[in-house]
Amino acid sequence: MSEVPTLPVTFRPARTRAVLLGLGGAMFVTLTAIALMLGGLNPGDRLTFIFTGALLFGGLVLLARPKIVADDEGVTVVNIARSRRLAWAEIVQVTLRPGDPWVFLNLSDGTSLAAMGIQPAMAKERALADARALRALTEARSVVSGRPGELQG
Structure with missing residues:
Protein backbone atom coordinates (compact mmCIF):
# COMPACT_ATOMS: atom_id res chain seq x y z
CA MET A 1 0.00 0.00 0.00
CA SER A 2 1.29 3.49 -0.83
CA GLU A 3 2.01 6.04 1.85
CA VAL A 4 -1.12 7.95 2.81
CA PRO A 5 -0.69 11.69 2.14
CA THR A 6 -1.59 14.34 4.70
CA LEU A 7 -5.02 15.90 4.20
CA PRO A 8 -6.10 18.15 2.65
CA VAL A 9 -4.42 17.32 -0.65
CA THR A 10 -5.15 18.49 -4.19
CA PHE A 11 -4.37 16.46 -7.30
CA ARG A 12 -4.26 18.27 -10.63
CA PRO A 13 -2.46 17.79 -13.96
CA ALA A 14 0.13 20.58 -13.46
CA ARG A 15 1.88 20.35 -16.86
CA THR A 16 -1.36 20.21 -18.80
CA ARG A 17 -2.69 23.15 -16.80
CA ALA A 18 0.47 25.21 -17.38
CA VAL A 19 0.39 24.54 -21.13
CA LEU A 20 -3.32 25.39 -21.45
CA LEU A 21 -3.13 28.59 -19.39
CA GLY A 22 0.09 29.70 -21.08
CA LEU A 23 -1.35 29.08 -24.53
CA GLY A 24 -4.60 30.84 -23.62
CA GLY A 25 -2.77 33.86 -22.26
CA ALA A 26 -0.52 34.03 -25.33
CA MET A 27 -3.51 33.85 -27.68
CA PHE A 28 -5.34 36.60 -25.78
CA VAL A 29 -2.29 38.88 -25.76
CA THR A 30 -1.57 38.21 -29.45
CA LEU A 31 -5.14 38.90 -30.59
CA THR A 32 -5.31 42.03 -28.43
CA ALA A 33 -1.99 43.28 -29.85
CA ILE A 34 -3.18 42.63 -33.40
CA ALA A 35 -6.41 44.52 -32.69
CA LEU A 36 -4.49 47.50 -31.36
CA MET A 37 -1.78 47.53 -34.05
CA LEU A 38 -4.00 47.28 -37.13
CA GLY A 39 -4.73 50.89 -37.99
CA GLY A 40 -7.62 50.35 -40.39
CA LEU A 41 -9.95 48.67 -37.90
CA ASN A 42 -12.95 50.42 -36.42
CA PRO A 43 -13.65 50.07 -32.67
CA GLY A 44 -16.17 47.27 -33.24
CA ASP A 45 -13.63 45.19 -35.18
CA ARG A 46 -11.02 45.75 -32.47
CA LEU A 47 -13.48 44.62 -29.80
CA THR A 48 -14.27 41.53 -31.87
CA PHE A 49 -10.57 40.57 -31.91
CA ILE A 50 -10.28 41.13 -28.16
CA PHE A 51 -13.54 39.29 -27.43
CA THR A 52 -12.37 36.33 -29.55
CA GLY A 53 -9.11 36.21 -27.59
CA ALA A 54 -11.01 36.33 -24.31
CA LEU A 55 -13.38 33.58 -25.49
CA LEU A 56 -10.50 31.31 -26.49
CA PHE A 57 -8.75 31.99 -23.18
CA GLY A 58 -11.96 31.19 -21.29
CA GLY A 59 -12.32 27.88 -23.12
CA LEU A 60 -8.77 26.89 -22.23
CA VAL A 61 -9.34 27.92 -18.60
CA LEU A 62 -12.26 25.46 -18.51
CA LEU A 63 -10.02 22.71 -19.91
CA ALA A 64 -7.44 23.52 -17.20
CA ARG A 65 -10.04 23.36 -14.40
Whole structure:
Protein backbone atom coordinates (compact mmCIF):
# COMPACT_ATOMS: atom_id res chain seq x y z
CA MET A 1 0.00 0.00 0.00
CA SER A 2 1.29 3.49 -0.83
CA GLU A 3 2.01 6.04 1.85
CA VAL A 4 -1.12 7.95 2.81
CA PRO A 5 -0.69 11.69 2.14
CA THR A 6 -1.59 14.34 4.70
CA LEU A 7 -5.02 15.90 4.20
CA PRO A 8 -6.10 18.15 2.65
CA VAL A 9 -4.42 17.32 -0.65
CA THR A 10 -5.15 18.49 -4.19
CA PHE A 11 -4.37 16.46 -7.30
CA ARG A 12 -4.26 18.27 -10.63
CA PRO A 13 -2.46 17.79 -13.96
CA ALA A 14 0.13 20.58 -13.46
CA ARG A 15 1.88 20.35 -16.86
CA THR A 16 -1.36 20.21 -18.80
CA ARG A 17 -2.69 23.15 -16.80
CA ALA A 18 0.47 25.21 -17.38
CA VAL A 19 0.39 24.54 -21.13
CA LEU A 20 -3.32 25.39 -21.45
CA LEU A 21 -3.13 28.59 -19.39
CA GLY A 22 0.09 29.70 -21.08
CA LEU A 23 -1.35 29.08 -24.53
CA GLY A 24 -4.60 30.84 -23.62
CA GLY A 25 -2.77 33.86 -22.26
CA ALA A 26 -0.52 34.03 -25.33
CA MET A 27 -3.51 33.85 -27.68
CA PHE A 28 -5.34 36.60 -25.78
CA VAL A 29 -2.29 38.88 -25.76
CA THR A 30 -1.57 38.21 -29.45
CA LEU A 31 -5.14 38.90 -30.59
CA THR A 32 -5.31 42.03 -28.43
CA ALA A 33 -1.99 43.28 -29.85
CA ILE A 34 -3.18 42.63 -33.40
CA ALA A 35 -6.41 44.52 -32.69
CA LEU A 36 -4.49 47.50 -31.36
CA MET A 37 -1.78 47.53 -34.05
CA LEU A 38 -4.00 47.28 -37.13
CA GLY A 39 -4.73 50.89 -37.99
CA GLY A 40 -7.62 50.35 -40.39
CA LEU A 41 -9.95 48.67 -37.90
CA ASN A 42 -12.95 50.42 -36.42
CA PRO A 43 -13.65 50.07 -32.67
CA GLY A 44 -16.17 47.27 -33.24
CA ASP A 45 -13.63 45.19 -35.18
CA ARG A 46 -11.02 45.75 -32.47
CA LEU A 47 -13.48 44.62 -29.80
CA THR A 48 -14.27 41.53 -31.87
CA PHE A 49 -10.57 40.57 -31.91
CA ILE A 50 -10.28 41.13 -28.16
CA PHE A 51 -13.54 39.29 -27.43
CA THR A 52 -12.37 36.33 -29.55
CA GLY A 53 -9.11 36.21 -27.59
CA ALA A 54 -11.01 36.33 -24.31
CA LEU A 55 -13.38 33.58 -25.49
CA LEU A 56 -10.50 31.31 -26.49
CA PHE A 57 -8.75 31.99 -23.18
CA GLY A 58 -11.96 31.19 -21.29
CA GLY A 59 -12.32 27.88 -23.12
CA LEU A 60 -8.77 26.89 -22.23
CA VAL A 61 -9.34 27.92 -18.60
CA LEU A 62 -12.26 25.46 -18.51
CA LEU A 63 -10.02 22.71 -19.91
CA ALA A 64 -7.44 23.52 -17.20
CA ARG A 65 -10.04 23.36 -14.40
CA PRO A 66 -9.98 19.63 -13.47
CA LYS A 67 -8.72 18.70 -10.01
CA ILE A 68 -9.41 16.33 -7.15
CA VAL A 69 -9.47 17.73 -3.63
CA ALA A 70 -9.36 15.24 -0.76
CA ASP A 71 -10.06 16.33 2.81
CA ASP A 72 -11.18 14.70 6.05
CA GLU A 73 -14.83 14.43 4.99
CA GLY A 74 -14.36 13.16 1.43
CA VAL A 75 -13.35 14.01 -2.09
CA THR A 76 -14.41 16.81 -4.41
CA VAL A 77 -14.00 15.91 -8.08
CA VAL A 78 -13.89 18.98 -10.32
CA ASN A 79 -14.10 18.18 -14.03
CA ILE A 80 -14.45 20.57 -16.97
CA ALA A 81 -18.06 21.61 -16.51
CA ARG A 82 -19.20 19.86 -13.33
CA SER A 83 -18.01 19.12 -9.85
CA ARG A 84 -19.19 16.47 -7.44
CA ARG A 85 -18.65 15.97 -3.73
CA LEU A 86 -18.23 12.38 -2.51
CA ALA A 87 -17.99 10.98 0.99
CA TRP A 88 -15.13 8.53 1.49
CA ALA A 89 -17.62 5.68 1.95
CA GLU A 90 -19.02 6.28 -1.55
CA ILE A 91 -15.70 5.45 -3.26
CA VAL A 92 -15.21 1.70 -3.66
CA GLN A 93 -12.24 1.63 -6.03
CA VAL A 94 -9.75 3.96 -7.73
CA THR A 95 -8.67 2.72 -11.18
CA LEU A 96 -6.16 3.87 -13.76
CA ARG A 97 -5.60 1.23 -16.42
CA PRO A 98 -3.23 1.43 -19.40
CA GLY A 99 -4.86 3.60 -22.05
CA ASP A 100 -7.23 5.37 -19.64
CA PRO A 101 -7.20 9.15 -20.19
CA TRP A 102 -7.72 9.77 -16.45
CA VAL A 103 -8.59 8.08 -13.16
CA PHE A 104 -12.01 6.52 -12.68
CA LEU A 105 -13.71 6.20 -9.31
CA ASN A 106 -16.00 3.21 -8.92
CA LEU A 107 -18.78 4.23 -6.57
CA SER A 108 -20.90 2.29 -4.07
CA ASP A 109 -24.05 2.89 -6.16
CA GLY A 110 -22.54 0.85 -9.02
CA THR A 111 -21.61 3.80 -11.21
CA SER A 112 -18.20 5.08 -12.23
CA LEU A 113 -17.06 8.71 -12.12
CA ALA A 114 -14.29 10.12 -14.30
CA ALA A 115 -11.84 12.08 -12.16
CA MET A 116 -9.99 14.21 -14.70
CA GLY A 117 -7.68 15.72 -12.08
CA ILE A 118 -5.26 12.81 -12.53
CA GLN A 119 -4.25 12.44 -16.19
CA PRO A 120 -1.32 10.30 -17.40
CA ALA A 121 -1.03 11.95 -20.83
CA MET A 122 1.81 14.42 -20.12
CA ALA A 123 3.18 13.08 -16.81
CA LYS A 124 2.58 9.34 -16.55
CA GLU A 125 4.75 8.69 -13.47
CA ARG A 126 3.19 11.61 -11.59
CA ALA A 127 -0.31 10.40 -12.50
CA LEU A 128 0.48 6.88 -11.28
CA ALA A 129 1.87 8.24 -8.00
CA ASP A 130 -1.19 10.49 -7.53
CA ALA A 131 -3.56 7.61 -8.33
CA ARG A 132 -1.77 5.38 -5.81
CA ALA A 133 -1.98 8.13 -3.18
CA LEU A 134 -5.71 8.61 -3.82
CA ARG A 135 -6.22 4.86 -3.64
CA ALA A 136 -4.31 4.70 -0.33
CA LEU A 137 -6.46 7.53 1.04
CA THR A 138 -9.61 5.75 -0.09
CA GLU A 139 -8.56 2.47 1.49
CA ALA A 140 -7.58 4.21 4.73
CA ARG A 141 -10.73 6.35 5.00
CA SER A 142 -13.48 4.31 3.41
CA VAL A 143 -16.01 2.38 5.46
CA VAL A 144 -17.01 0.33 2.42
CA SER A 145 -14.32 -2.21 1.58
CA GLY A 146 -13.88 -2.93 -2.09
CA ARG A 147 -11.39 -4.71 -4.26
CA PRO A 148 -7.94 -3.13 -4.46
CA GLY A 149 -7.83 -0.51 -7.22
CA GLU A 150 -6.21 -1.33 -10.52
CA LEU A 151 -3.15 0.80 -11.19
CA GLN A 152 -1.05 -0.43 -14.03
CA GLY A 153 1.33 1.21 -16.35
